[in-house]
Amino acid sequence: MQTIPVSWTAAGTRRMDRQGLLTPAPTAETSPADIAGRMLGAHAQVASAAELSIALRLDGATRTDVRDALTGGHQPAAGHAPAAGHASAAGEQGAGPLPRQATLVKTFGPRGTIHLLPAHDLPCWTGALSALPARPTAFSPEARMTPAQTAEVVAAIGDALTGAELTVDELTEAIVARTGSWAADPVMPAFQTLWPRWRQVTHTAAQRGVLAFGRGRGRKVTYTNPGCTPASATRSLHELVDRYLRAYGPATAEDFAAWLAVPKGWAAELFASLAEKGRIEEVAFVSGRAWLAAGDTAFPDDPPRGLRLLPYFDAYVVACRPRELLFPGSAAARALAGGQAGNYPVLLIDGTVAGVWHQRRSGRRIAITVDPLRRLSAPHRRALDEQVERTAAVLEATADLTLDTLTVGPHA
Numbered sequence: 001m002q003t004i005p006v007s008w009t010a011a012g013t014r015r016m017d018r019q020g021l022l023t024p025a026p027t028a029e030t031s032p033a034d035i036a037g038r039m040l041g042a043h044a045q046v047a048s049a050a051e052l053s054i055a056l057r058l059d060g061a062t063r064t065d066v067r068d069a070l071t072g073g074h075q076p077a078a079g080h081a082p083a084a085g086h087a088s089a090a091g092e093q094g095a096g097p098l099p100r101q102a103t104l105v106k107t108f109g110p111r112g113t114i115h116l117l118p119a120h121d122l123p124c125w126t127g128a129l130s131a132l133p134a135r136p137t138a139f140s141p142e143a144r145m146t147p148a149q150t151a152e153v154v155a156a157i158g159d160a161l162t163g164a165e166l167t168v169d170e171l172t173e174a175i176v177a178r179t180g181s182w183a184a185d186p187v188m189p190a191f192q193t194l195w196p197r198w199r200q201v202t203h204t205a206a207q208r209g210v211l212a213f214g215r216g217r218g219r220k221v222t223y224t225n226p227g228c229t230p231a232s233a234t235r236s237l238h239e240l241v242d243r244y245l246r247a248y249g250p251a252t253a254e255d256f257a258a259w260l261a262v263p264k265g266w267a268a269e270l271f272a273s274l275a276e277k278g279r280i281e282e283v284a285f286v287s288g289r290a291w292l293a294a295g296d297t298a299f300p301d302d303p304p305r306g307l308r309l310l311p312y313f314d315a316y317v318v319a320c321r322p323r324e325l326l327f328p329g330s331a332a333a334r335a336l337a338g339g340q341a342g343n344y345p346v347l348l349i350d351g352t353v354a355g356v357w358h359q360r361r362s363g364r365r366i367a368i369t370v371d372p373l374r375r376l377s378a379p380h381r382r383a384l385d386e387q388v389e390r391t392a393a394v395l396e397a398t399a400d401l402t403l404d405t406l407t408v409g410p411h412a
Helices: 008-018 032-039 047-055 063-071 119-129 147-161 168-178 197-207 233-248 253-260 264-276 315-319 330-335 378-394
Strands: 004-006 104-108 114-118 186-190 193-196 280-285 288-293 307-310 346-349 352-362 365-372 398-403
Touching: 008 233, 032 047, 032 063, 032 104, 032 114, 032 119, 047 063, 047 114, 047 378, 063 104, 104 119, 104 197, 114 119, 119 197, 119 233, 147 168, 147 197, 168 197, 186 197, 193 197, 233 253, 233 264, 233 280, 233 288, 233 315, 253 264, 264 280, 307 378, 315 346, 330 352, 346 365, 365 378, 378 398
Parallel strands: 004 280, 365 398
Antiparallel strands: 104 114, 186 193, 280 288, 307 346, 346 352, 352 365
């Protein structure tokens, strides 16, 4: 059988088109959760970046649309609020139940980082993430938890968060009440302090479907139990590979390993098994071999067109590879941080990184500075003006544009 050749430009056009970066999807037909699903999650360590990532892919959407999808349209809880109509673990009544219609969930997703994921996809995500090989622990022997302790704490987390939204301190108290004081021993180094022992299994609890982020309580983060039963690990993992290749293929097993932060050898074995089952098929891509979901071999003839301002850790720049083509020439030195994508918001022109940008907000005004790596043509300048207006509209503000050299570092 002849191997199908796929060009970088064809891959770029399809990747952008499938997640609304060529033409934003109509809001009448597409929801924020739909877009998050196509992206395979929106990185949400910086909340405004996740809101911009999703909304810019939806025609006319704003950050409020994304927030409503995450909260069901309810306002943040003012106090200790029980979830899903239940009383809290302490028996208190708060600002009301968690909304039943929330379509996005904020939780720990790919690479163990905070993401917005579609609520209906959470069983698949938790099933797949729980199937990944465990990372080597970085904790000292005296700080580590045994498998039995881990199981006990995860069960306690699930019980304490059922029908409740608890801050870290409240959750610590609830876990100790269900397990013992050892769970709160301050042995976990973090941010120049020591966290309670149990917090090293926060990601594990999320992967097992018993922990997600609740509504913010002022400046404090809360957690809740999303009530998710993980789907079959093997089936979910195979589904995740399929979705990844449809969104970002062609891709290699090594690309998939980097996207999930898992061992390359493990990913290679997974891809080999899927190839044997006929779930994926090999194509010729760039200078080597890569994979697509079986049968998903149609690619457009037109090269990618358009100019976009993508925020921190946008899924497109994090997941698309090869990096040397996505960040060509001086873009790699300017927009990557130690080889890591996403630390700088980027100017994307015709599917490749062509500069960086920065925003500074003051009230309802945003000063946007764009640092292009090449002289912008008149059409590109007009497109940039439109993108600045669109960015401001998403963030519900008014923007001023400046073209200048940026000296700020990553995550500025």
